[in-house]
Amino acid sequence: INKKILLQQKIIKLKKQKNAVILAHYYQLPEIQEIADFVGDSLELSRKAAETEAEIIVFAGVYFMAETAKILNFNKKVLVPDVNAGCSLADGCPPDKFREFLKDYPNHKVVTYINCSAEIKTMSDYVCTSSNAVKVINSIPKEDKIVFAPDKNLGNYLIKETGREMVLWNGSCVVHEAFSLEKLIDLYQKNPDAVIVAHPESETHILKTAHYIGSTSGMINYIKSSPEIKFIIATESGILHKMKHEVPHKTLIPAPSKEDNSCACSECAFMKMNTLEKIYNCLLNEFPEVKLDRNLVDKARIPIEKMLQC
Ligand code: 13P
Ligand code: SF4
Numbered sequence: 455i456n457k458k459i460l461l462q463q464k465i466i467k468l469k470k471q472k473n474a475v476i477l478a479h480y481y482q483l484p485e486i487q488e489i490a491d492f493v494g495d496s497l498e499l500s501r502k503a504a505e506t507e508a509e510i511i512v513f514a515g516v517y518f519m520a521e522t523a524k525i526l527n528f529n530k531k532v533l534v535p536d537v538n539a540g541c542s543l544a545d546g547c548p549p550d551k552f553r554e555f556l557k558d559y560p561n562h563k564v565v566t567y568i569n570c571s572a573e574i575k576t577m578s579d580y581v582c583t584s585s586n587a588v589k590v591i592n593s594i595p596k597e598d599k600i601v602f603a604p605d606k607n608l609g610n611y612l613i614k615e616t617g618r619e620m621v622l623w624n625g626s627c628v629v630h631e632a633f634s635l636e637k638l639i640d641l642y643q644k645n646p647d648a649v650i651v652a653h654p655e656s657e658t659h660i661l662k663t664a665h666y667i668g669s670t671s672g673m674i675n676y677i678k679s680s681p682e683i684k685f686i687i688a689t690e691s692g693i694l695h696k697m698k699h700e701v702p703h704k705t706l707i708p709a710p711s712k713e714d715n716s717c718a719c720s721e722c723a724f725m726k727m728n729t730l731e732k733i734y735n736c737l738l739n740e741f742p743e744v745k746l747d748r749n750l751v752d753k754a755r756i757p758i759e760k761m762l763q764c
Pocket of ligand 1: 494495496497569583584585627653655668669670671
């Protein structure tokens, strides 16, 4: 038996012993997705975190996702394989700066993308993910003015989709900004029968080329139900594991990035910080654990629950 399988078996045994559940995002390494109890996009993972009856949640994703799980389960232990697995969107929106920013926009409803810290969530009227953002914005009364943070690319997409004016925080995802329009057009010219699918965190010029725009799960469902057989995928490469499994007979081409590197598709370095070893160790030692202040959790839970009910 090889090392990977051995470690996977040890994790599975340990999580049974400890009544733990492993929640993993689609951007996690394939060997992590294989042992997870549930793999999903950020909305699905929040729903699973809210529903779980396990005593311990191991969150294989990035830190803001584990924080969201903790906010929804204050009395449960939420463990992360690596506390340094951040996110350029969450890290690019520091709470003190955001608080100052909001002073210029009194009487605005504050909508934040779930990719932000728990403290930013306490300043939010609504939280959304990429799969329900349009629905959340449309649920806000027309007369209300809106501030949207932290992703300007998703924000611009939402302005176009909903027709609502919004003040945007200037944040972005390093991974989804890495796609090259020039190379994408080149690739499409060589593959005119391909369908381009993109995550709404991508820049406007990339989204303009896309035939389908959606969340991680949205894209997986789209390529499954589409009669087409060739797709160019403009999102993080981890998604290909699930896609290849779902549609083994279809051709999936990663969208090219600006940098010339061996991996044509962008990888989220934060997501890839998690390894099987780190998962095993965090479960064994019950550390690192997400710890949040009770008052902060009580405030941050309100906009998240509003989203889960939307
Ligand atoms: P999803 O909501 O599609 O899971 O996106 C999360 C994310 O971080 C994308 O970069
Ligand atoms: Fe954050 Fe981008 Fe990584 Fe998603 S892909 S976790 S938005 S840095």
